[in-house]
Amino acid sequence: MPKKVIEIKDLTFSYDNVRPLFENFNFSLYENEKVGLKGKTGAGKTTLLYLIMGFLKPKSGEIILFNKPRKKEEEFAEIRPKIGLLFQDPEIQLFCPTIKEDIAFGPLNLGIKREEVLEIIKDVSEFLGISHLLERSVLQLSGGEKKLCALATIMAMKPLVYLLDEPTTGLDEVYKEKLYKFLKERAKTYLIVSHDEEFLNKTCEKIYYLEEGKLKLWKGS
């Protein structure tokens, strides 16, 4: 029986206390599940990811991550390394002087030794084909390069679940192929938020459509 890694129960959330974005919202993501999420702009897709990561507080309801309800910041901080969130804007994830240090930031925070971190950097950068970008600053990268480097920073932490917010935005076919390769070989459980229907169909077994705070099954069972 596959384990639930993310579970949301009866969640209510609103930005302005007038129109709730989510009302008694329920969602589950199981181990080894590959799920896509699409919906209109402003439906709340990114907000859902932020709620899962504990960046936003729901008005009511429960967020259960890896079988433990999470409410306080300490409870989310403990679990965040296990959930790799790729932000829609890759610049949010790239703040160190060089890409190499950006990739190292997460593993070093986890207490991994320097020699091992260097091995991780080598592995991740070779896998994504960004070894030539390691000594560059984020200010010197193109949009697609930033996206791949941002992905490298979360891959380096070896999370158990990936949450990807619009991962194909700004990527050409070459970079998209690298993304497909990553999802096929290195990501077992993931939730992808995207408008790119072709990408979702190719990478997800199940696709939901988010509309007015409710999920409708679009593809899969």
Next chain:
Amino acid sequence: MHLEEFAYGQSLIHRLDPRGKILLFLIFSIFCVICSSYKGLLLYNIFSVSILFLAKLPLKALIKRLVFINLFNLFLWISLVLGDLIDSFYRAHILIIKPETIKLGLMITLKSNALFLCALGLVSTTSLSSLAHALIHFKIPSKLVLIFFLSYRYFSLLHHEYDKLKMALKTKAFRPKTDFKTYRTYAYLLGMLILKSLTKAEDLYRGMLARGYRGNYPLLNHFHFHPMDYLFLFISLAYLFLIFLV
């Protein structure tokens, strides 16, 4: 905005450990500021120029900066001299510049040039990230160092945002004039920049939290002192100490 114009190079000074350079600059600053002899200050200036010579920095860029810093000294001289002239005229209806005023102006000019040139040679030849790392090695609280480093990182980004907003104004045929509409537009521009910087700061914080940030900035590469660092420090400190005794 480029604060690291001189940070990258292959000279002896560029290859020195940043911690040694910061320490040397701090000691130099203290000795220079407390020095009260012209001979000593000239020798400190010679030391600073020697550092610049070893750093092989482009002369044109150096002169540009030297002229800029001495413009301030020029204003200082003007205010000192004017002060004397006004004072002497008010008291005795004559115009006199006191020797003490000249001595003070000269002292400030020599000190400011020595300090500025030394900073150019020792501090600006270090990249900001190395400076930040060196400060952490000196046990400066990592939160302060992070604020310092991220401020520079995000000045560049905000400058970029400012350029985008300016472009947006141009596409709407905005032409600045001396009128209320222009002032209001600039006020909107400033307000948007402030809001964007707040949003960027919040997003950055989330990005750091998502990668396990708990308040400490981890270092990937650590500095190591080499024999050349020790030799350079020894010679420099010996020279500074000799000047101090003179």
